[in-house]
Structures are given as structure tokens and as C-alpha cells.
Amino acid sequence: MATIEVQGLTKRFGAVLAVDDLSFAVEPGMVTGFLGPNGAGKTTTLRMLLGLVRPTAGRALVNGVAYRDLAEPTRVVGAVLESSGFHPARTARHHLRAMATAAGVPHTRVDEVLDTVGLAADGDRRVGGFSMGMRQRLELARALLGDPEVLILDEPANGLDPQGIAWLRSFLRWFAGRDRVVLVSSHLLAEAAQTVDDVVVLTHGRMAGQGRLQELLRGAATTVRVRTPDAERLVPLLAAAGIRAARPAPDLVEAAATTPEAVGRVMADNGVLVLEMSSSGESLESLFFEMTGTVSGSAPAPPPPPPPAGAPSPGDDHGVGP
Amino acid sequence: MSRLLRAEVSKLRTVWSTWVLLGVTAVVVGGIMTLVGFAPHRRGVTDLLFPARGTAVWFDSALSVMTIAIDLALVLGVIMTTGEFRHKTVTPTFLVEPRRGRVVASKLVVGGGGGLVVAAVAGAVGLVFGFAVVGGGIGTAGRMLTEYRHVWPGVAAASVLFGLYGVGLGALLKNQAVSLAVGLGASAVVEPIVTAALPSVGRWLPGQAAQALESVTARPQASGFGTSVVHLVPWWAGALVLLGYGVVLATAGTLTTVRGDVT
Numbered sequence: 001m002a003t004i005e006v007q008g009l010t011k012r013f014g015a016v017l018a019v020d021d022l023s024f025a026v027e028p029g030m031v032t033g034f035l036g037p038n039g040a041g042k043t044t045t046l047r048m049l050l051g052l053v054r055p056t057a058g059r060a061l062v063n064g065v066a067y068r069d070l071a072e073p074t075r076v077v078g079a080v081l082e083s084s085g086f087h088p089a090r091t092a093r094h095h096l097r098a099m100a101t102a103a104g105v106p107h108t109r110v111d112e113v114l115d116t117v118g119l120a121a122d123g124d125r126r127v128g129g130f131s132m133g134m135r136q137r138l139e140l141a142r143a144l145l146g147d148p149e150v151l152i153l154d155e156p157a158n159g160l161d162p163q164g165i166a167w168l169r170s171f172l173r174w175f176a177g178r179d180r181v182v183l184v185s186s187h188l189l190a191e192a193a194q195t196v197d198d199v200v201v202l203t204h205g206r207m208a209g210q211g212r213l214q215e216l217l218r219g220a221a222t223t224v225r226v227r228t229p230d231a232e233r234l235v236p237l238l239a240a241a242g243i244r245a246a247r248p249a250p251d252l253v254e255a256a257a258t259t260p261e262a263v264g265r266v267m268a269d270n271g272v273l274v275l276e277m278s279s280s281g282e283s284l285e286s287l288f289f290e291m292t293g294t295v296s297g298s299a300p301a302p303p304p305p306p307p308p309a310g311a312p313s314p315g316d317d318h319g320v321g322p
Numbered sequence: 323m324s325r326l327l328r329a330e331v332s333k334l335r336t337v338w339s340t341w342v343l344l345g346v347t348a349v350v351v352g353g354i355m356t357l358v359g360f361a362p363h364r365r366g367v368t369d370l371l372f373p374a375r376g377t378a379v380w381f382d383s384a385l386s387v388m389t390i391a392i393d394l395a396l397v398l399g400v401i402m403t404t405g406e407f408r409h410k411t412v413t414p415t416f417l418v419e420p421r422r423g424r425v426v427a428s429k430l431v432v433g434g435g436g437g438l439v440v441a442a443v444a445g446a447v448g449l450v451f452g453f454a455v456v457g458g459g460i461g462t463a464g465r466m467l468t469e470y471r472h473v474w475p476g477v478a479a480a481s482v483l484f485g486l487y488g489v490g491l492g493a494l495l496k497n498q499a500v501s502l503a504v505g506l507g508a509s510a511v512v513e514p515i516v517t518a519a520l521p522s523v524g525r526w527l528p529g530q531a532a533q534a535l536e537s538v539t540a541r542p543q544a545s546g547f548g549t550s551v552v553h554l555v556p557w558w559a560g561a562l563v564l565l566g567y568g569v570v571l572a573t574a575g576t577l578t579t580v581r582g583d584v585t
Contacts, residue, residue: 051420052584068420085410087337094336102329102418
């Protein structure tokens with residue numbers, strides 16, 4: 001049975017510890033999301049699994065062996081990588097044929113995979129004229145050449161249009177459904193939430209959490225909002241019960257990192273009148289922020305828009321202008 | 323291994339740069355031979371550069387333009403390795419064959435074959451224009467063919483080995499522009515200086531080794547500028563030296579740059 005296993009995997013690029021003693025296993029039959037903020041070490045980990053980057057320590061195994069030791073890697077693992085290249089002057093079909101030849105895959109398979117990814121009509125076009133989404137499809141076509149048991153995809157949704165993303169989602173489900181392994185990295189959490197069954201969350205090169213997405217979401221803390229005329233009274237009552245709460249508006253209470261059950265009990269016990277109650281945050285996004293220790297909206301504010309053309313720039317005040 | 327060889331051939335066949343390179347070979351050889359063979363005969367420059375038209379020595383000089391194939395074989399070899407890094411096709415290439423030494427080895431073989439193809443194009447065009455010159459009433463076919471046999475075999479052998487040398491150079495340096503500058507600059511600029519100053523060192527450099535190889539069949543005293551061939555190493559040593567440049571550079575590249583992380 002197909003498996004991916006990472007044991008104590010570590011990669012150091014000079015002074016940067018990109019991946020730090022990472023261990024996890026991926027099971028067949030489901031889509032596993034590999035999530036983490038930018039620079040968390042996702043791509044480096046995937047490239048170590050594929051023998052492209054040499055681990056500083058630890059092991060990255062596919063079906064129990066290192067990628068480099070697979071006799072026919074193309075028939076075991078298909079990989080879709082960012083910044084994987086194409087010669088711009090080569091047609092899509094010729095690109096795939098060269099790869100098929102090297103892999104010992106019959107050329108009839110080239111037409112099949114072009115058809116699978118929806119590029120059948122574009123096979124004889126040069127890749128230099130392809131959109132990013134088309135290149136991504138071509139990359140997937142290459143990954144499928146050897147009819148692999150394991151798919152490793154790094155940000156495969158990049159550049160795909162909404163139809164492409166929906167197609168990719170159903171494709172990955174279909175693929176995993178045949179008891180095969182799918183490990184897919186993504187920074188698009190809303191998209192990942194719809195695609196993956198299992199998640200491995202990475203931050204700063206370390207494991208931040210792993211498990212079934214549904215179980216993780218059930219256990220995740222949520223924000224509970226209550227509209228009540230007793231808002232002023234409710235905040236200290238919640239605090240007494242160990243629930244952190246704030247009053248953003250005179251009749252609104254926001255309780256963080258808790259559950260509707262806990263807040264409801266406090267209100268019932270103290271006879272607080274509830275006009276409206278809602279909970280939010282049972283999302284992969286809030287789970288992600290919780291696991292990675294980052295805060296939603298903590299990114300620096302975007303720079304102000306540039307002044308319209310012809311407007312004086314701040315530098316003009318200093319008399320540098322003509 | 324044969325799969326990798328066929329894949330490398332397929333990669334070469336499916337990009338325009340290969341065909342442009344062969345086209346350049348044909349145009350340069352044909353163009354210069356036209357110029358030499360059919361330009362109105364004027365006293366002056368051509369007299370200095372070329373002996374009387376139609377003589378054996380004149381044919382030898384005219385046909386020596388085929389040596390351009392050697393430099394272009396180097397370019398082909400360099401492109402084969404550096405092109406993979408430049409266009410990042412090295413990622414899918416190493417995914418298909420993670421044993422990178424095998425990839426470089428197959429490129430060496432195909433680079434040598436590519437060098438032979440470049441030499442074949444130069445040779446075919448040289449032959450066609452050789453006959454055209456003879457048809458134009460200059461010299462005889464027999465004399466032209468005799469000189470052709472003096473020039474082409476050495477050019478072909480050197481081109482094969484320069485194809486390998488280019489693959490090795492590219493594997494070590496990775497960067498296309500740098501590899502071409504080093505490879506072509508070495509034979510155009512560095513070698514003549516070193517050879518002039520230190521012939522005992524210079525004769526082991528690629529260009530001089532190629533000349534040694536060409537000298538096997540070359541016409542005695544073919545060189546027009548009085549540069550004697552006495553300083554050259556024996557032809558077989560030239561061949562081994564060139565093969566060594568290709569293999570040593572490729573091995574060094576495989577153990578250093580090629581072995582590195584593909585990110």
C-alpha cells in the first residue's frame with residue numbers, strides 16, 4: 001500500500017533552519033493537506049520527499065524507500081511543483097514525450113494525460129505561450145504520465161481559474177478514492193478546507209498539528225457573539241467563568257476561544273436575556289491561525305495607494321524638484 | 323540508460339535553438355566558401371590570406387572553414403546542460419531520473435553525437451560548395467576531394483569531443499552565458515596567449531588538443547601563418563585530453579553543482 005513517511009526530517013540552508021525535526025505520515029485513501037504560512041518549510045519538505053533537496057538529517061520516504069532509491073520513480077510518485085520548468089520553445093506534447101521517453105512510458109500515454117488535464121487541443125502549442133493555469137495543467141499531466149500511486153502537489157491551484165480549481169478538487173478526490181496517496185500543499189485555506197480530509201500543519205519548519213480536519217474543527221475554539229441588553233453585566237460573569245470577553249458595542253459581547261455551550265450555560269445560570277447569538281471561527285482558517293500562532297489580520301497594513309500621476313510627491317517639499 | 327539517451331535526443335530535436343545552430347553552421351561554412359571561391363579576384367587581402375586559387379593549399383585553406391563546427395559543437399554541448407538549469411527543466415528531468423550522474427552521462431554521449439551532427443552539416447555544406455567551386459572552373463574535383471579528406475575527419479573527431487567538453491563545462495558552471503564565455507573565450511583569447519608564451523602548457527589546452535587531432539589527416543605544413551605543428555601533442559594524446567576535459571568537468575559538475583539542491 002502506498003505511503004509517505006517523514007522521520008526527523010531536518011534541512012538547514014546556511015543559517016536558516018528551513019525544516020526542523022519534522023515527522024509525519026500520510027495515509028492512502030484520502031487527500032492530505034499540507035498547510036502552513038509562507039516560509040514554513042512546505043516546499044522544502046516536499047522537495048526532500050522527491051529527492052530534489054538533500055535533507056540535513058532525517059528521512060523522507062515514499063513506500064518505505066527514499067525517492068532516489070525507487071526503481072521507477074515516475075510509476076510510483078507524480079509531483080506537481082511550483083517553479084518546475086518548461087522550455088518555452090518546446091510544445092506541450094514534445095515536453096511530455098521527452099519525459100515519457102526517459103521514464104519508459106509509451107507515447108500513447110502522453111495523449112491520454114493531455115486529455116485528462118484538458119489540454120488535448122493545446123498539445124502542439126509552444127509552452128512559452130501558455131498561461132500560468134495551462135502550465136499548471138501541463139505540470140499535472142507530466143505528474144500523471146506514469147500512472148502513479150502517490151501524488152505530491154505544491155500549490156497546484158495557483159493560476160487555475162475557478163473551473164480549474166473545482167476540477168482539480170474533484171480529480172484529487174477521485175484519485176485518493178482509489179486508495180492512493182495525495183499530499184497537497186496550499187496557502188488557500190478556504191480552498192483546502194473543501195478539498196482535504198486530513199491536515200498536516202507546519203510553522204517555522206516544525207509540526208504545528210496533524211489530524212482529521214473534521215475532528216480538529218470540532219475541537220477548535222470559536223468566537224461567540226451575543227447581542228443582549230445585559231452586555232455590561234455579562235462580561236464580568238463570563239470572566240468569572242474563565243471566558244475572555246469584550247464589549248465592542250453597548251449591546252454586544254464577544255467571547256473568544258470558547259464554545260456556544262459554555263457561554264450559553266453562563267447566560268442561563270445568570271438569567272441574561274439573549275436577543276441574538278452566533279458563533280464563528282469553526283473554520284480551517286481560525287484553526288490554522290490558532291495552530292500556527294499567527295493572528296488573523298496581523299499582517300502589516302498595506303501601503304497607502306500611490307498619489308495620482310502629476311500630483312506632487314512628498315519629496316517636492318524639500319526643494320529637490322525643478 | 324538508452325531511455326535517457328533517447329530522451330536527450332528528443333529534447334535536442336524539439337527546440338529551435340538546435341536547428342538554428344545547425345543553420346548557422348551551414349550558413350557560415352557556405353557563406354565563407356562562397357566568399358573565398360567566388361569573390362572577384364583582387365590583388366591584396368585575399369592574396370595575403372590565400373594562396374593561388376585552385377591549388378591544393380588553397381583548397382585546404384578554403385575547406386578549413388569547416389572547423390567552425392568545433393566551436394559550435396561546444397555551444398551545443400553547453401546548451402544541453404545549462405539549458406536545463408536556465409529553463410528549470412532540471413526539476414522534471416531529475417524527477418524522472420533521480421540518479422543525476424546517469425543524466426549527465428547520457429548528456430555526454432548525446433553531446434558527442436550532437437557534435438558529430440554539427441560536423442556532418444559543416445562537412446556536407448563544405449562538400450557541396452567544394453564541388454560548386456570546382457564547377458566554377460577552379461581546380462579539379464580530385465584535388466578538392468583530396469584536401470577535403472585532409473580536413474574533415476579531424477574536424478569531425480574534434481567536434482565530437484568538443485560536444486562532450488561543452489556538456490562538462492555547462493554541468494560544472496550551470497550558467498549558460500558564463501559557460502559560453504569561458505568555453506569560447508578560452509579557445510579564442512586565452513589559448514593563443516598561453517600557447518605563445520608557454521607552448522609546453524598551451525598544447526594541453528582544448529583548442530591545441532583539437533588541432534593535434536586535426537593534424538592526423540591534415541596536409542603537412544597546412545598552416546598558413548608559419549605556426550609549426552611541432553609543439554602539438556600526438557593526435558591520440560589530443561583525443562584523450564579532450565575526452566578528459568569532457569569527462570573530468572562533467573564528473574566535477576556532477577559532484578558539485580549538479581548534486582546540489584534543486585529549489
